[in-house]
Amino acid sequence: MKAFAQLISIIVPISFPLSVTLSSILFIILIIFPILKFKDFAIFSKKFKLFYLLFFLFLLSYTLSAILSCDTVDAIKRAREYFFYLGIISVAFIFREKIDLEKILKIFLFFSAISVLYSILSILRGTANEGRAHGFFLHPLTYAGFLIIPTLFSVGLFFIKKKSTQKIILLLISLILFLGLILTDSRGAIVVTFLSLLILIYKFSKKLILPLIVVALFFSALFIIKNPLNLREKALREQSLKKRLELIRAFPEFFLKRALFGYGRVHTQKIVSHLEKENFNREKLDLLRYMNHFHVSYLQVLFYFGISGFLLLYSLFFYLLYILYKKSRESIFSFLNLVNLFAFLTYGLFEINIFADEILLPLFFFIGISLVENENNSIFRV
Numbered sequence: 001m002k003a004f005a006q007l008i009s010i011i012v013p014i015s016f017p018l019s020v021t022l023s024s025i026l027f028i029i030l031i032i033f034p035i036l037k038f039k040d041f042a043i044f045s046k047k048f049k050l051f052y053l054l055f056f057l058f059l060l061s062y063t064l065s066a067i068l069s070c071d072t073v074d075a076i077k078r079a080r081e082y083f084f085y086l087g088i089i090s091v092a093f094i095f096r097e098k099i100d101l102e103k104i105l106k107i108f109l110f111f112s113a114i115s116v117l118y119s120i121l122s123i124l125r126g127t128a129n130e131g132r133a134h135g136f137f138l139h140p141l142t143y144a145g146f147l148i149i150p151t152l153f154s155v156g157l158f159f160i161k162k163k164s165t166q167k168i169i170l171l172l173i174s175l176i177l178f179l180g181l182i183l184t185d186s187r188g189a190i191v192v193t194f195l196s197l198l199i200l201i202y203k204f205s206k207k208l209i210l211p212l213i214v215v216a217l218f219f220s221a222l223f224i225i226k227n228p229l230n231l232r233e234k235a236l237r238e239q240s241l242k243k244r245l246e247l248i249r250a251f252p253e254f255f256l257k258r259a260l261f262g263y264g265r266v267h268t269q270k271i272v273s274h275l276e277k278e279n280f281n282r283e284k285l286d287l288l289r290y291m292n293h294f295h296v297s298y299l300q301v302l303f304y305f306g307i308s309g310f311l312l313l314y315s316l317f318f319y320l321l322y323i324l325y326k327k328s329r330e331s332i333f334s335f336l337n338l339v340n341l342f343a344f345l346t347y348g349l350f351e352i353n354i355f356a357d358e359i360l361l362p363l364f365f366f367i368g369i370s371l372v373e374n375e376n377n378s379i380f381r382v
Contacts, residue, residue, distance in 0.1 A: 069264025
């Protein structure tokens with residue numbers, strides 16, 4: 001087990017910024033592997049009864065949403081998105097022995113920075129999607145949500161480390177990662193990163209809070225109101241915001257029609273075709289065709305799963321927040337994960353990150369390690 005854990009601890013952090021396919025395969029291995037030690041895993045997993053209760057209640061609610069949807073088979077197929085949630089406990093089980101956490105984070109930060117450099121090269125070559133940074137992923141907004149994770153880790157480690165050489169390297173990596181965030185042209189990601197940095201820096205240096213607020217307000221206003229890098233045409237930026245607001249205004253009419261269990265996780269076009277038969281407002285249906293522009297995770301979850309699925313799914317995330325908050329009193333690494341989970345939930349106000357494996361897998365991986373981290377031996381103890 002220890003040799004397996006050491007091998008996985010090297011490969012997995014590399015895969016996160018470079019390949020969502022490889023990350024998914026490795027996560028499936030992480031989830032299946034504990035079954036080989038089923039008795040040990042059964043004893044270990046009893047510590048997380050509430051997690052499993054919330055998770056399986058959500059799956060039950062999801063199943064009801066699927067049965068009541070216009071295409072049960074399509075909805076059931078998409079349930080694979082939630083299989084990875086089990087990885088949180090599996091990672092905790094596999095890494096419950098002492099591991100080199102510093103090495104894992106160094107690898108993760110290094111290859112995340114490499115992905116930004118690749119993005120810059122793609123932009124210069126004119127091959128980037130919409131002229132925006134997207135790393136090795138398909139979309140800039142997903143990449144922006146991912147980059148928040150290593151950015152917060154690198155800044156946190158910058159304050160923890162004492163040696164000037166390490167600080168310089170971490171500062172350089174932080175600047176590269178933040179540049180990557182700016183190049184995604186994701187206004188929401190920039191705002192969320194600054195909000196999260198306020199929490200993080202308050203922990204280490206309260207004197208820096210006021211300067212950070214000034215910088216945060218300046219940059220946020222600059223990138224929200226203006227388009228200083230001209231990565232996208234002004235019309236495209238305005239159209240994106242307009243479409244979001246139109247969908248949000250139309251949301252109550254969609255939602256109230258199936259408030260309890262939602263429409264099921266079915267392809268939007270199938271839902272539109274189904275509602276057309278029910279003589280639903282055609283103008284509103286035209287909006288629904290642009291569901292991918294509905295950049296609010298919370299409303300997306302309410303739409304697909306209704307109140308029932310919404311409460312259970314986010315109860316699971318707030319349970320994880322609670323655990324990390326309790327551990328953060330003694331563990332700096334748990335505190336960094338707490339800030340990252342806060343950032344993820346906040347970014348959900350601006351993007352549908354709740355369905356993005358590229359973001360969820362590294363988030364779950366590091367949270368899993370936090371669940372069993374031994375603070376007494378932690379390299380992060382200040």
